[in-house]
Amino acid sequence: MASTSSPSSSSGRVPSSILIIGGGVFGLSTAWALCNNPDFKDTSITLIDRLPFPTTDGSSIDASRIIRPDYAAAPYAKLAAIAQEKWRTDFAPEHYHQTGLCVTAAGPEQKYxxxxxxxxxxxxxDKVEVLQSSEDIKRVCGLEATGPTGAGNVGYVNWSSGWANAEGGMRWLRKKLEALNRVNFVVGKVASLAIDHQTSSISGATLSDSTHITADLTILAAGAWSASLLDLRGICKATGQALCYMPISASEESTLSTRPTLLNLSNGLFMIPPANGLLKVARHGHGYTNPTxxxxxxxxxxxxxxxxxxPYTHIDDPNLTVPVEAHRSCRDFLANIHPSLAIPSRPFTQSKICWYTDTRDGDFLISYHPKYKGLFVATGGSGHGYKFLPVIGECIVNCVMGRTPEDFKERWAWPQQRVPEEQWSGDGSRGGPVGMVLKEELGKGRRANL
Ligand SMILES: Cc1cc2nc3c(=O)[nH]c(=O)nc-3n(C[C@H](O)[C@H](O)[C@H](O)COP(=O)(O)OP(=O)(O)OC[C@H]3O[C@@H](n4cnc5c(N)ncnc54)[C@H](O)[C@@H]3O)c2cc1C
Known part of the structure; x- marks a missing residue:
């Protein structure tokens, strides 16, 4: 682990001012935890985001996110179970739906x-059922069919997993935070961190309009954009993931909305139960890079x-849709599991590319910066951070105070070395094509012919 210092351990005092850059899951949850921690009662807290809330191209804002303790790594399984209990009870329970999760594979991803x-x-x-065949998967998920690139061959269903309305959960927390009247919310784009190279310290940030915000402690939680403000080569990278949406009727929704989410780890494709008239089909894959x-x-x-x-999003290009290959994969997946929905007269009417902040092994990066005093980094969501919204802020604040949870000391630490991205192993949960570059794929066309 790289050597790090905390304000409490190095200076023996709590920062008098904290600037949080980014108002997604990591930033918002941190602000909430700071406000609820008596140690920070005299600390001024500023949270800045480049767009007004809700940030429509942020990773934390979408129709749905899977809430599951179904992890190959036990520490995340345990932490997710704690978060999930909060979703069930006192954390935006109206946005949480416990319809189950069916995790499947048809290849080496069976290990995960x-x-x-x-x-x-x-x-x-105890609400788990092991599934030995695609017929078993078809039965528990209520699929119309089990084509070869659809459901997978083996897996299990965890009936006590679920999903949340992601934007709903974020709105719920934001409202609570605003009601406290403690956080100074600023809309503005951070252009750079305020680095003093003489002292290797950070004293806040400079915005794109040249104004400065000073702070004792800056917490960088800018998600997939974090790499624009700090050299994170070999540590974090943005990967774009494809999502497609199809309008469905009220009767279709009432049937499908009680079914489990189906996640086939071998091709990364998944379908979350529909809500508000929209069905979502997406890919949890290796994603696209956007070298910039x-x-x-x-x-x-x-x-x-x-x-x-x-990231390259609909804010950069309002006409952005997913590349042809992603559209085709999502369509093909749907045709393999619900052929009646994948007919030509039922197109996907919306699509988007949403950005993961990937790390080499899928672990979050929650650590002081090894070089710059006054800088803490909370990112690296790696496509699985949303479910932790009720608890991740408290974890981050504990790390700030030098009390990183034992299970995560190694996992969340600043990596000892930068590892070339082509050598990253990931967490074993990703399927589908590898090595795609967004602009190359977009160059091949944005829509498949239906
Ligand atoms: C398609 C997709 C599906 C996912 N599915 C799941 C799932 O099923 N379950 C699950 O648990 N997790 C899932 N995740 C992961 C989860 O959504 C993310 O880990 C989490 O939302 C990351 O939060 P964040 O705060 O790091 O990033 P973000 O929510 O992106 O927040 C970062 C914020 O920083 C702001 N920002 C960036 N640059 C600047 C700047 N220069 N100045 C000011 N502000 C700036 C941005 O505007 C943004 O609001 C998924 C993610 C994606 C993309």
Missing amino acids: VSASLANVQALGV TIRHPESEDPNATITVSL
């Missing part, structure tokens, strides 16, 4: 499925540049 099953059973979840050359965020040389993968 087996490890996840073992962890869920170790947690004492930017000014080196940490260099004193104004001409120094680095190339990193950064």
Whole structure:
């Protein structure tokens, strides 16, 4: 683990001012935890986001997110179970739907499925059914068919997993936070961190309109954009994931909305039960990179540049849709499981690319920066951070105070070395194509012919 310092351990005092950059799951939950922690009662808290809430292209805002303790890594399974209990009871329960999760595979990803099953059973979840064939999967998910690129061959269903209305959960927390009247919410784009190269310290941030916000402690929680403000090469990278939406009728919704989410880890494709007249089909995959050359965020040389993968969203291009290959994969998946919905007269009417902040092994990055005093980084959601909304802020604040949960000391620490991205192993949960570059795929066309 790289050497890190905390304000409590190094200076023996709680920061008098904290700037949180980013109002997604990591930033918002941190602000909430700070407000609820008496140690920070005299600390001024500012949360800045580049867009007004809700940030429509942020990872935390969408129709739905899976809430599951179904993890191959036991520490996340345990933490997710704690978060899930809050979703069930006192954390936006009206946005949580416990319709089950069916995790399947048809190849080497079975390893993840087996490890996840073992962890869920170790947690004492008894509403689990092991599925030995695609027919079993078809039965529990109420599928019309089990085509070869659809449901997978083996897996299990955890009837006590569920999903949440992601935007609903975020709105719920934001409202609670606003009601406290403690956080200064600012809309503005951070152009750079305020780095003092002499002292290797950060004293806040400079915005794109050249104004400064000073702070004792800056918490970088800018999700997939974090790599535009700090050199995270070999540590974090943005990968774009495809989502497609189809309008469905009220009667279709009432039938499908009681079914479990189906997640086939071998091709990464999944279908979440519909809500508000929309069915979502998406891919939890290796994603697209978007290599972008930017000014080196940490260099004193104004001409120094680095190339990193950064998000490209509908804010950058209002006409952005998913590339043909993603559209085709989602369609094909639907045709394999619900052929009646995949007929030409039933197109996907919306699509989007949503950005994961991937790390090399799928662990979050929640740590002081090893070089800059006054800088803490809370990111690396790696496509699975949403479910932790009720608890991740408290974990982050504990890490800020030098009390990283034992199970996560190694996992969330600043990596000892930067590892070339092509050598990243991931957490074993991703399926589908590898090595795609967004602009190349978009260049091949944005819509498949139906
Ligand atoms: C398609 C998709 C599906 C997913 N599915 C699941 C799931 O089923 N279950 C689950 O648990 N998790 C899931 N996740 C992961 C989860 O949504 C993310 O881990 C989580 O939302 C990340 O939160 P964040 O705060 O890091 O990022 P974000 O929500 O993206 O927040 C970062 C914020 O920083 C702001 N920002 C960026 N740059 C600047 C700047 N320069 N100045 C000011 N503000 C800035 C952005 O505007 C943004 O609001 C999924 C993610 C995606 C993309």
